Amino acid sequence: MIKQIIKDQFFLNQKSQEASLKDIETINDLLDTIKAHPNCIGIAANMIGVLKNIIVFKENSHYTVMINPQIISTSKNTYKTNERCLCHQGVKETIRYQKVKVQFIDINGKKKIKTYQDQTAQIIQHEIDHCYGILI
Numbered sequence: 185m186i187k188q189i190i191k192d193q194f195f196l197n198q199k200s201q202e203a204s205l206k207d208i209e210t211i212n213d214l215l216d217t218i219k220a221h222p223n224c225i226g227i228a229a230n231m232i233g234v235l236k237n238i239i240v241f242k243e244n245s246h247y248t249v250m251i252n253p254q255i256i257s258t259s260k261n262t263y264k265t266n267e268r269c270l271c272h273q274g275v276k277e278t279i280r281y282q283k284v285k286v287q288f289i290d291i292n293g294k295k296k297i298k299t300y301q302d303q304t305a306q307i308i309q310h311e312i313d314h315c316y317g318i319l320i
Contacts, residue, residue: 186220187213187232189270196230196271197317203229203236203251205293211249214240218247224270226307228314231271239311243304250288253312256297259283267310267320276320280306 190196203210210229218227218240226241237252258281266275283301286308290296300308310320 200235200315226311228311237315249291253288257285
């Protein structure tokens with residue numbers, strides 16, 4: 185189901201809780217909601233009112249679901265960038281790592297470790313920040 189995007193800063197600043205495959209309804213709602221926003225390339229569960237560690241992002245034309253994502257290592261290289269978010273208006277400057285290694289559970293319940301770089305790494309960092317209640 186397509187959900188409304190939460191803009192309440194108090195709610196968004198709360199840390200999310202561990203998730204599991206039992207949260208499939210939230211996962212499906214995230215997928216429906218990101219697809220309903222054609223310019224959106226990443227979304228976290230708290231953005232639709234659920235304080236669970238789940239993110240979804242678009243990479244090329246494919247959507248990836250990460251349950252309980254954790255960045256386990258980063259490159260030394262960082263860069264300044266400007267980001268938008270559906271939770272607020274305008275563009276904000278932030279610093280991101282060029283490359284991140286992420287541990288997560290996939291949509292099939294399998295534990296994975298994968299390295300991402302450039303724009304995909306940036307999206308993942310932004311959405312994981314949401315899980316920790318960090319807004320740009």
